[in-house]
Amino acid sequence: MVKEIERVGLPIVHICTIIPISLTVGANRIVPAIAIPHPLGDPSKTPEEEKLLRRRIVEKSLLALQTEITEQTVFND
Amino acid sequence: MKPYRIVHYLNQFFGGVGGEEKADIKPESREGAVGPGVAFKAALKGEAEIVGTVICGDGYFAENMEKATGEILALIAAFKADAVITGPAFNAGRYGAACGAVADAVRAKLDLPALSGMYEENPGVDLYRKSVVIVPTSDNARGIKDAVPAMSRLILKMLSGETLGSAAEEGYMERGIRVNCFHHRPGAERAVEMLLSKLRGEPFATEYPMPNFDRVPIAPALKDIKNATIALLTDGGIVPKGNPDRIESSSATRYGTYSFAGIDSATDKLYATAHGGYDPTYANHDPNRVLPLDVMRDLEREGAFGKLYETWYSTVGNGTSVAMARKFGEEMGQALKAAGVDAVILTST
Amino acid sequence: MKLELHKARVRGIQWGGKTALGGNRVLQVNRAELMELLAEDGRFASIDMDIARPGESVRIVPVKDVIEPRCKIEGSGEMFPGMVGDVESAGEGKTFVLEGAAVVTCGKIVGFQEGIIDMSGNAAEYTPFSCTYNLALIFQPTEGLEIYEYEQACRLAGLKAALYLARKAHEAGAGADNVETYELPSMTESFTKFPNLPKVAYLYQLQTQGLLHDSYVYGLDAKRLLSTLIHPNETMDGAIVSGNCVSACDKNSTFVHQNNPVIKALYARHGVDVNFVGVILTNENVTLADKRRSSAYAVKLASMLGVEGLVISEEGFGNPDADLIMNCRRAESAGIRTVLITDEFAGRDGASQSLADATPEADAVVSTGNANMMIELPPVERVIGYTDYVDVIAGGFSGSLREDGSIEVELQAITGATCELGFNRTGAKTL
Amino acid sequence: MRSVCVTNNPLWRDGYGETEAVRVMEEAAAADVFIAARDLVHKGWRFAGHPLYGNFSPTRHPYRTLVLIAPGEAGGLDMESLALLEQALEACRGDARDIAAGEMPARMKSDFAMLDRSLMEEIVKRYIGRGGSL
Secondary structure (H helix, E strand, O other): OHHHHHHOOOOEEEEEOOHHHHHHHOOOEEEEOOOOOOOOOOOOOOHHHHHHHHHHHHHHHHHHHHOOOOOOEEOOO | OOOEEEEEEEEOOOOOOOOHHHOOOOOEEEEOOOOOHHHHHHHOOOOEEEEEEEEEOHHHHHHOHHHHHHHHHHHHHHOOOOEEEEOOOOOOHHHHHHHHHHHHHHHHHHOOOEEEEEOOOOHHHHHHOOOOEEEEOOOOHHHHHHHHHHHHHHHHHHHOOOOOOOHHHHOOOOOOOEEEEEOOOOHHHHHHHHHHHHHOOOOOOOOOOOOOOOOOOOOOOOOOHHHOEEEEEEOEOEEEOOOOOOOOOOOOOOOEEEEOOOOOOOOOOOEEEOOOOOOOHHHHHOHHHOOOHHHHHHHHHOOOOOEEOOEEEEOEOOOOOHHHHHHHHHHHHHHHHHOOOOEEEEEOO | OEEEEEEEEOOEEEEOOOOEEOOOOEEEEOHHHHHHHHHOOOOEEEEEEEEEOOOOOEEEEOEEEEEOOEEEEEOOOOOOEOOOEOOOOOOOEEEEEEEOEEEEEEOOOOOOOOOEEEOOOOOHHHOHHHOOEEEEEEEEEOOOOOHHHHHHHHHHHHHHHHHHHHHHHHHOOOOOOEEEEEEOOOHHHHHHHOOOOOEEEEEEEEEOOOOOEEEEEOOEEHHHOOOEEEOHHHHHOOOEEEEEOOOOOOOOOHHHHHOOHHHHHHHHHEOOOEEEEEEEEEEEOOEHHHHHHHHHHHHHHHHHOOOOEEEEEOOOOOHHHHHHHHHHHHHHHOOOEEEEEEEEOOOOOOOOOOOOOOOOOOOOEEEEEEOOOEEEEOOOOEEEEOOOOHHHOOOOOOOOEOOOOOEEEEHHHEOOOOOOOOOOOEEEEEO | OOEEEEEOOHHHHHHHOOOOOEEEOOOOOHHHHHHHHHHHHOOOOEEOEOOOOOOOOOOOOOOOEEEEEOOOOOOOOOHHHHHHHHHHHHHHOOOOOOOOHHHOOHHHHHHHHHHHHHHHHHHHHHHHOOOOOO
């Protein structure tokens, strides 16, 4: 799905947990998520800590959208 | 022997009703051949004739698939058809999917031979190649003069009751169905033969191709984020409470189009998960854990980026077929591009 | 190491006073003598015997194993070493073979066990054992016999019966119709003799997941073995014995272990366009750590021998797909070119994904057919064994056994139908 | 707890009844055991054995016994276990006409339970520890 959106020329970042599958599906900008049942959250943390974690992932995604890349890139910390 | 009765299915454009503005017309029928149907007359050489045409708008079909299919089947049956031809749809995405769906329904529900024609990249191919005979055509209507003879020859063969040979022999799209056969030599000898060719760098044909995925060119980076409109999508299954569009919990066949207007956070009052592939308790407790609307609104207010695009799309990425995912992506991409969106964030579980 | 197979062609089978193969090549079997031999193992409440000939309207079900009658006539080592014979290495000297005959063991070990051999009709086309003159043994266990005991008793009885038939026929002067010679000198000798032929080996995966899924090498349970080398000739003297009776289509019966077609194909090209280095045995265990250990060890052995090309055959489906793909990936990344032989489970409509695992390196695959294909078995005049559970035989489903005795099952239930050693000519293609 | 065993096979109560690490799910179908294992894998647990053990298509085998190893300190998703899980779930989508455990003759079902236990006996001993003998 991510591939066809990029095919029309829109930069897209894929926040996902299962990186290898995202690579095969063809996403070019990938930001790792936390876990499958809660990709942008962590129930073991307090709500404030969780929101901070989430914010960091979204900020990384905005950075990824602005980064020129030449091949599939996983934006780790 | 009187000629076979064939009904031809066309969309609003090829049926001569109109363009995109007529995409919502309900199914209607016409006596005899219409538009491309006329070209079939010569190719069918009197053995069969197009006794009627059923026309339906691509939009109407896409939005009301079950209802439209039922209505179309009724109109086809009214002509006492012996077979149905749908298209050719060339590279028109929604028309191709409709042609495939109608041919599939005719085969499954009316038990009549049916075939279609479309360009290999058309999403309709992957959606229906396994159950419908699809003749490859060029990507635009100029290819009609090649498509019509090929489709006619095949429909006549199907009408005569002969079983079709393999895709390669008969000239239709490979359907991706594995069927057993007997080779001249035992598998062990074939294996040693293949190994020799591989060692010598000579070409060989594997008997079971591994599934593979293609790449897409990298979109250029976002230049001016401060004024950029960014869309937020998910296939993590977050939908408005009650799942209004009844998106399936696995092998989803549709996606939802919703609005963020006036909403600042994906709370558990408004949203829930329809995804059947993971433990739902965490997402239902706080849907922001899958669809980060709260943080996107914060960053939007702080001017980290221009504007959060109000419309968002959601589906369930759990065992979705490659063809279906491609169809969703194409439709979303075209709509977002048309609306002037500059970039997209997609979250998955 | 050199082995001569002295093959006597069998063209018929019948009960008679003395077990012998007459000039007319009809195998005569003294029923009482064989019964007495097998009854020595006190674990059977009853043993029944029956005969099935190619073309007859006969069905054998449920089949546990099929064994070709063979015995040693010269040279060290004994038939089925470590299992029935002594543990000394076999595969050398002369071996007598009743070619065209087979012992078929039947026994309801577990309720769902399966395996159908039809001697005629459209299913006959899919099993190699519709063309052999079969002596079927039907075993009833003694009351309360523990299942491991019963499985072992059936296995040993089948091997003993096969040995008995060959030995008696040879002693009665059967004589051979043709002799096949298999010789593979030491590797150093082959390397110097054929310096420019590509060194090719065979990676032979054995099903070893546990009860009813086991294979034996020199009498040892193969799931306890590290991957190891074996001389191809040893397999011809029954060094590998099947204890696997699930699932019928792709379990390797002892018969196909004795007549491994990959070994035969590699021998035919040895010294012509390949240097057949030998056979590496490996297993298919349930534990992931065992899978990785066996796979790493097997590919290391291949590298140590300087192997350039590897034929890999699987036994079973699903879980063993992981071993097959892992062995392929490791070999290719060690620079060894591979070809895989496997069957497919692509669903009854042929539209599902055939293998549970996949890797881009597996670009050369021989398919032995889709085991989910449905097949219609006609009613037969005579059934050897039991049909009450055929309804739920691995390939069958509720409602597959009809009143008239005809059965609709998947190919999966036909013994040896999609044998992954590439024994048959079956295959699959994409429509 | 180093490892856990999730199963719907009642035979495991014999010898492992009180073992906390062995969870016998009452009246559960094989697919439910896969779902329970899925939620553990999503939290970083790893499969000790291949979930498709035994040469049966899972749609025909009423029992499933899965052993999973606790996540290490680093936690994180074990990709191999996730791939195995997806393959197993895919294999579970059998043909509708497959025999359901309910329709199975009693003796057959008990044979399946016995086979399931014997196939997984060694792996449970190795990762969970010695329960009683069968």
